[in-house]
Structure formats: structure tokens, C-alpha cells
Amino acid sequence: MIHFSQVFKSYRGGHQALNGVSFDIAAGELVFVAGHSGAGKSTLLKLIAAIERPTSGVVKVKEQNVGTLRASAVPYLRRNIGLIFQEQKLLFDRTVLENVQLPLLITGSSQKDAARRARAALDKVGLLDRERANPITLSGGEQQRLAIARAIANRPTILLADEPTANLDRDTALKVMDILRQFNQVGVTVLISTHDETLLHTLNPRVLRLAHGALVEPMAQPGMEVAS
């Protein structure tokens, strides 16, 4: 499903975000990307979503090479990917329901169908009763659940969550993780970046650990296919 081979990524100004990262993730896996701030976690997720392109190496997502993908093909790749951000990127001039409808309308659903599927997604994250609310009135945990509902509304095959629990208290963070795990259990490939070590100990998942842009402790978790 996701293939990284000797991936290097440097930004303008010379900052080296990833240094020869290689790994494979099979369909339906739940994988955590761990590491301190600046380790390259967000860059790794951005490469999968084709928000960034690798400087060198091969990134393949669903057999499509992100490095050589035409700009016009990027939107169609992203329609297979649900994105959850630490800062959520919610639209505060729209209602909760309209936020979740957006990805569905982008992919050509009718207004009626988009509303139906958005309500189903809100129901899954427990926010159906807040569909008419403005996202700004939601708590931090609710906003994150709304972001998850928006990410899964389109039934993506890959779910990428960048520090989804960073601003949440312990209980709310575990609830959010639980929701993400539920989606993984129905076959969605889930990648979650985090710097919260206690979460990793609690959930005991497969972990890709990054330090200074390179994978470390490649054999830290059982079943991990790391070739860094």
C-alpha cells in the first residue's frame, strides 16, 4: 500500500527533513510514526499525501510514484487518503455538517447524498447531535473528532493523522485513538504520528521511530518491515 525506498527530503534553506528512509506498509496496517519535534514525522506523512515531493528516492502510494506524479493527478490520489491535522484545519464559516460534506462534494456526491454520508460519519464519531453547530463552539476533543469525521467521510483507504492528540487531555486522546483504531479494524490503513511515548506503550502498535530524519530502532516492534 505504501512503499518508501531510500527517501531523502530537504527543504529550501538546506534543512534535511528525511535521510534515506525506507519501509513498507501493507493494506490494513495500523502504524505509528514516533519521534521528537523536528524528527521528520510530518514530512513523512506529507510525502504520502503528495503535499511534498521527495528530493530523491521512491515514495509509492497505491502503486503510484509520488515523486513523478503529475500535478493534475495529485487530487485523485488524495481522494483515497483521509487527512487529520494537529491544528484540524476546520472551516469556521461553515457548520459541522458542511465541514464533513466538503470532501464528499469534491468527489462529486450530490448535496443530498453528501449530507447523508456526512451524518453517518458524524454518527461514528459521536457528533451527530452537533451537526448544525459552528465548529468554533466545539471543545478541542470534539473538534478533533470532527476532523476525523471529515477525513473518513469519503471512505478513504488510507488515514493519515498528524499528532491528532497533541492538544488533548489523556482521556480524550485515548478516545480519539480508539476511534482511529476502529477504522483500522474495518480495513483502513492508518498512520498516526505522535511524540507521546505513553500512548505507544498503552496501545503497543507497530512503530516507525524517526530521529533527525532517519529511522531508528528498526526492530523495535514485532512485524515491522523496516529497511532503513
Place this chain on the structure above:
Amino acid sequence: MRAWLLQHQHACNDMLRRFRRQPMSYVLNILVVAVALTLPLTGYTLLHNLQPLARSLATDPEISVFMQVGASADEVAATHKTLRAHPGVAQVRYIARAEALARMKQQGGLADVLAVLPGNPLPDAFVLRIQSLDGDTNAQIATQVETLAAQLRKLPRVEHVQVDSDWVKRLDALLRFLNITVLLLAVTLGAAIMAVVFNTIRLQVLTQRDEIEVSRLFGATNHFIRRPFIYMGVAQGFLGALLALILVGFALRPLNQSLGEFTRLYLASFEFHAIPWLEMLACLGAAALLGWLASVLSVNRHLAKLD
């Protein structure tokens, strides 16, 4: 096809949502477009009414042929016969000098002056209606009339030949000048409309930056993002032109009232009418096209900056 229609329906809904969010801003923009269009549209409407009038005057000119005062009845009759036989003359109306004097006494308010004259100072005259002439412009028609007049001046005992070609030429030149002025005005104000729409869309793109970014992250194509902005540009051009046409329609009423009073003094009736429906539609289409062009240019330029 259904997906394509759904995308356009979504773009339309999105445009209306944005309009509802800031109605005054959009209404004012539409008003600016309307005011910018009203001026050339008014000019065009006036020209549209004046040009056929001028053309009819030019294509149906009259020539007055005045005989010498001392011309005998036989000489006048011979000239009458010659004029009727002339291929360039469609109709000849003879006005005897006595008849002319009587008319002058009745209409001109000069009865007292004429009464003290020893005799009739007026000559026998002929008013000629000219055969329909071929010609594209009033000026060409006037030239042909001048040629005919030159031939008539050579007839025996003819004192003076008077044609209307000079003022027809002047009117034609004036109308051509006004045509060019209206055209230049339309081009200048068309550019102004484009600038207004371009700037509106630029501000829209900047204020919707977050929404554009999120839409892209969830797989929106550039077409999807551009469409509501383009709809907005087209709507601004179209509605601005519609409002301008309504304003011109209202402006014609007081204009016709004062024109009516003026033309009654000359025992004539003339009033301005709105331009035909097809031309109105063409005007709406052209304004919508300008809105489309400006919004496409603006959204492409500013989306590229957001990349």
C-alpha cells in the same frame, strides 16, 4: 455527465453561499459595473435611434431648382419637361412664383414686408425628389446628389440649385465621431469592469485561502476550486449589464418627454426607443464574457500564488 452537472450545481451553491455571507459587498460591485456600463449603453442607444433617422434623411434628399425671375412661362415649362425626363429625378413638384408668394405670406409672418414690395420677388421653382440612390454611407449618397445638382445647374435659365448634402455630410461625420467615441468609451469602461471583477475575485481568493487549502488536501482539482469564483465573475458582469439596461430604460423616459416638446415645435414626432432584444442579449453576453475573462485571469493568477 451527472457528475459534471453536480460539480456545477455545487459551484453555484457555493457562489450563493458566499453572496449571502457578504451581500452588500457584492451588490456594490454589481452597482459599480452597472454604472460603468450605463454610459456607453446610453450612447449606443441614442446612436441606435439617430442613425436610421439620418440615413432616411440622406437617402431621400430633395433638391430645389430656382428659375431666373425673368424666365418666361415657355422656358419654365421646357425646364419642367426636362426635369421630368431626367433619369436621376423621381418626382418633380412645380411651385409657381405666385404660389410661393402666397405661402410666404401665410407661413413666414412676412406679410407686411411683402405688401410694400412693388412686385413678386420670388422665382418659379421646382422641388425634386431624387431616385433611390446606391451608397453605403450618407457621405457617398451626398456626393451623388452633388453630381446631379451640378448637372441641373447647367440647364438654361436656372438661377440656383440648392441641395441638402452639406448638412447630411456634417451629420454623417458627427455620427461617425460619436460612434467611435462610444466604442472607445465601451472599451475603456470594459477594461474598468474587468479591473473591478479581477479585484473582487482577488480579494475573494485571499479571504477563502483556508477553504482552498483544505479543499486541495481533500482532493479538489483546480477546476473545482476555480468554478465558484468564475461563476461569481460571470454573475457580476451579467447582473451589472442587466442593471445598466434597466437604468438606460428609465433614463429614456425623461429624455423622450423633453424631446417630445422639442420636436413638436418642428411639427414632427420622434422618440428614443430601447435597443432591440437581441442587442440587449448580446450586451448581457458581452458583459458576462468580460466577467468570465477577468475572473479566470484573477483566479488563475492568485491560485498560482497560493501554491
